[in-house]
Amino acid sequence: MQKQIVEIAGEAVGxxxxxARGLRFMAVKFHVWPLDxxxxxDPATxxxxxxxHIxxxxxAMADRVH
Incomplete structure (x- = not known):
């Protein structure tokens, strides 16, 4: 299996x-670093x-504003 890009709303985030146990997520955007x-x-999971997470x-950010 090759590496795969994870995109959310058209933005690559990882x-x-x-x-050995599946697929390891490597974050490339700050807002998903907790998942690194x-x-x-599998990719769907x-x-x-x-x-x-996003x-x-x-x-949580919206709750802080109000």
Whole structure:
């Protein structure tokens, strides 16, 4: 398996690298650094995790503003 780019809303936020237990996420954008090094079973699972993390971060930021 080759490395794969993880894009959210057209923005590359990381890459998935082959790992003995699946695919290791390597963050390339600051807002997803907390996920750097996480291992996922497949690209779809990684994409869902990154999307959920970004949504949770945006929600937390919105709560701070109000």
């Amino acid at each position: 890459t998935l690298m082959p790992h 090094g996480e291992v996922y079973a 990684a994409h869902r995790a990154v999307t959920a 949504a949770a971060t945006r929600e």
